[in-house]
Amino acid sequence: MRTQNYSRKRQAIYELLLSTREHPNAEWIYNNLKSDYPDLSLGTVYRNLKLLEENGSIKSVAVVNGCERYDAMTSPHSHFVCNKCGRVIDVFLKNEFSEFTEKVRVEGAKEIESFSLIYYGLCDKC
Amino acid sequence: MRTQNYSRKRQAIYELLLSTREHPNAEWIYNNLKSDYPDLSLGTVYRNLKLLEENGSIKSVAVVNGCERYDAMTSPHSHFVCNKCGRVIDVFLKNEFSEFTEKVRVEGAKEIESFSLIYYGLCDKC
DNA sequence: TAACAAATCGATAATTATTATCTTTATTGT
DNA sequence: ACAATAAAGATAATAATTATCGATTTGTTA
Numbered sequence: 001m002r003t004q005n006y007s008r009k010r011q012a013i014y015e016l017l018l019s020t021r022e023h024p025n026a027e028w029i030y031n032n033l034k035s036d037y038p039d040l041s042l043g044t045v046y047r048n049l050k051l052l053e054e055n056g057s058i059k060s061v062a063v064v065n066g067c068e069r070y071d072a073m074t075s076p077h078s079h080f081v082c083n084k085c086g087r088v089i090d091v092f093l094k095n096e097f098s099e100f101t102e103k104v105r106v107e108g109a110k111e112i113e114s115f116s117l118i119y120y121g122l123c124d125k126c
Numbered sequence: 127m128r129t130q131n132y133s134r135k136r137q138a139i140y141e142l143l144l145s146t147r148e149h150p151n152a153e154w155i156y157n158n159l160k161s162d163y164p165d166l167s168l169g170t171v172y173r174n175l176k177l178l179e180e181n182g183s184i185k186s187v188a189v190v191n192g193c194e195r196y197d198a199m200t201s202p203h204s205h206f207v208c209n210k211c212g213r214v215i216d217v218f219l220k221n222e223f224s225e226f227t228e229k230v231r232v233e234g235a236k237e238i239e240s241f242s243l244i245y246y247g248l249c250d251k252c
Numbered sequence: 253t254a255a256c257a258a259a260t261c262g263a264t265a266a267t268t269a270t271t272a273t274c275t276t277t278a279t280t281g282t
Numbered sequence: 283a284c285a286a287t288a289a290a291g292a293t294a295a296t297a298a299t300t301a302t303c304g305a306t307t308t309g310t311t312a
Binding site: 063080082083087089091093104106107108109110111112113114115116117118119120121122123124126 | 189206208209213215217219230232233234235236237238239240241242243244245246247248249250252
């Protein structure tokens, strides 16, 4: 049987995402891997981000200024997005929150699979 | 002093958004106004959605399949997005939720201005 | 380890939602 | 009605993402 995720470049993209709390977009990843993989192409980054998201290795956590931002930390947590610089910061909420949201019933929804909570404002560098 | 929002078409866009719970995108609005305003252009819809959002009359509530979805109901509430058909449904949470989120402190955030809570799953028509 | 099959890649073109431009038209205050 | 300004239509331009396709890499199997 063929292993998934066996290519060098896909592995590098995934490991870069694992190593950072930047919640980067495709271009950031591309720029940060260019030195190690000079023949990397931006299309490969997009292609692998999509594959990694489809197999559940990573998540798209927000769209900031029209760009998808990714995170390899797949355990449930929320995010803060700076309205000025676009920085994305992890937000860890107490158990109460998940307990609360688990009780939510949505009229018109057959099944709730996930939710996304994003705070917006100004970060401490702006 | 010049009034804002005085043009017929901007008014029509705003009133259409007020009258529906579809949370439409620009194209839906364009298609639904074409019969009443045959010379309407899609650019005008985009331009006015942006203006209306800037002056606080409407809100962008989600990006579904790469399209911005708008809502003229500006009172705080959340949304459910169907992963299959893209339908956006209003979600009204109890007071507990706002009380809870008001207590949140985000490390790295200077000021929290707003938040967005979106549930994802399958709607009852899918 | 050679050879074949399948996955992945780079380069490039194509898509698509949105924004900008620019000239004309509509709206409003006087 | 007239002048000043805002808004409109038409169109071109952006920009992020996706699709295509031939070449290359990787994995399997003989």
